[in-house]
Amino acid sequence: MRNKVLTFQSTHHVLKAEKILIEAGFKFDIIPTPKNISSDCGMSIRLDSESSDMSFLSDVLTYNNIIFQIYDYKI
Amino acid sequence: MKTVDAKGKLCPVPLIMTKKALAELGQDETLEILIDNETSMTNVCHFLKEYKMQVVTEKQGNIFRLLVKKSGNIPENAPVEDFCRINTPNLSDYVITVKRNRMGDGAEELGQILIKACINTIPDLDLKPKKVIFLNSGIFMCLKDSPVLESLKKLENLGIEILVCGTCLDYYNKKDQLAAGRISNMYDILNSMAEASKVVFA
Numbered sequence: 001m002r003n004k005v006l007t008f009q010s011t012h013h014v015l016k017a018e019k020i021l022i023e024a025g026f027k028f029d030i031i032p033t034p035k036n037i038s039s040d041c042g043m044s045i046r047l048d049s050e051s052s053d054m055s056f057l058s059d060v061l062t063y064n065n066i067i068f069q070i071y072d073y074k075i
Numbered sequence: 076m077k078t079v080d081a082k083g084k085l086c087p088v089p090l091i092m093t094k095k096a097l098a099e100l101g102q103d104e105t106l107e108i109l110i111d112n113e114t115s116m117t118n119v120c121h122f123l124k125e126y127k128m129q130v131v132t133e134k135q136g137n138i139f140r141l142l143v144k145k146s147g148n149i150p151e152n153a154p155v156e157d158f159c160r161i162n163t164p165n166l167s168d169y170v171i172t173v174k175r176n177r178m179g180d181g182a183e184e185l186g187q188i189l190i191k192a193c194i195n196t197i198p199d200l201d202l203k204p205k206k207v208i209f210l211n212s213g214i215f216m217c218l219k220d221s222p223v224l225e226s227l228k229k230l231e232n233l234g235i236e237i238l239v240c241g242t243c244l245d246y247y248n249k250k251d252q253l254a255a256g257r258i259s260n261m262y263d264i265l266n267s268m269a270e271a272s273k274v275v276f277a
Contacts, residue, residue: 001154002225015184029226030191043192 004054005071006045007033014043017066021045024060026052037071046073078107081115082138087159089115090122093143094155097128100145108141114160116141121232122158157232170271171197171204173213178277190216193277194223198230204275206236206267209256214243218252227255238264 008014014030021028028047033040047057054070061068079096081089089110096106110116116132116139123130127147133140177186178193194216197203207230209217216223217239231237237256244250244258268274 001156011185011188015188018188029195030188030222031195032192043188046195 001050002029002046002048003073004047004049005031005034005037005073006047006068007037007042007071008044008066008068011043013066013068014045016064017045017061017068020060020064020066021057024056026057028052034071034073036074076105076107078109080109081119082109082111084110084115085112086115086118087156089119090155090158093119093122094149094153097143097145097149098151102145104145106143106145108143110139110141111137113139118158118160121160122155125158125232126153157229160233167202167204168272169202169204169275170206170208170268170273171275171277172208172210172268173216173277174210176212176215190277191222195226197235198226198233203230203233203235205271206238207256208238208240208259208264208267209243210240210264211243212247214239214247214249217255218249219254220252221254224254231255236267238267240264 006017008017018030026047028045031044031046033042033044037044077096077100079089079092081092084092089108093106093108100106108119110119119141120130120132123143126149129144129146131142173190173194176190177183178189179186197207215221217227217237221227227237238259239253239256241250241258241260244253250258
């Protein structure tokens, strides 16, 4: 169950995060940012917090200067 | 023979009960499942077939009796909820056609995340399409290494048909890597679009 949503400051950050997370072996989906999180028409990353190493994820993104926020995913 | 009595139970309970009972069963043993509503019966059948189990269904009065031979194996983390298709009245009459592996004109990397987000949104739409068609470089969305494979499988489980252009698979030499959808030809594709109430090009 992909239950968490990562949001970013810009589409460029989403693209950068996507590349980094694929290289780091994470499984995730690119989705439009759910309306209950933001009314911007931005993109987000959806993943499963149970099967993903969230602290490693946080470390790689922070190391690459990508600022992000984590939300629960609800439709 | 072991019996799962799922009468009076609504989705996903019959699916969970079935999965649990099959896990306790030996290979090639038979399980009987009793269900009293058609939706759950269809969902359970779909689930079993996905995991290569042989199923025979019969209706006795208001009860569906399913006989399942454990001819396959269901992984412990099998996503039963994904098979829980609660009558989909929202399955609409339109078709989405994906003509390439990106959305819109402009920067290619942007087009690529747009198409991923687009396909990943279809399972969550209130108004779902009847079919999704993939043409030309759009077929890359249906291959083994596709980033949207899970969403496509979800769509298939919802009963949405996925048609993939066979000529295109052949041209790109990717036939052996198809992981979602069924190979289709121009006749089927044009017919599907002609029959649809409308066609949405992604």
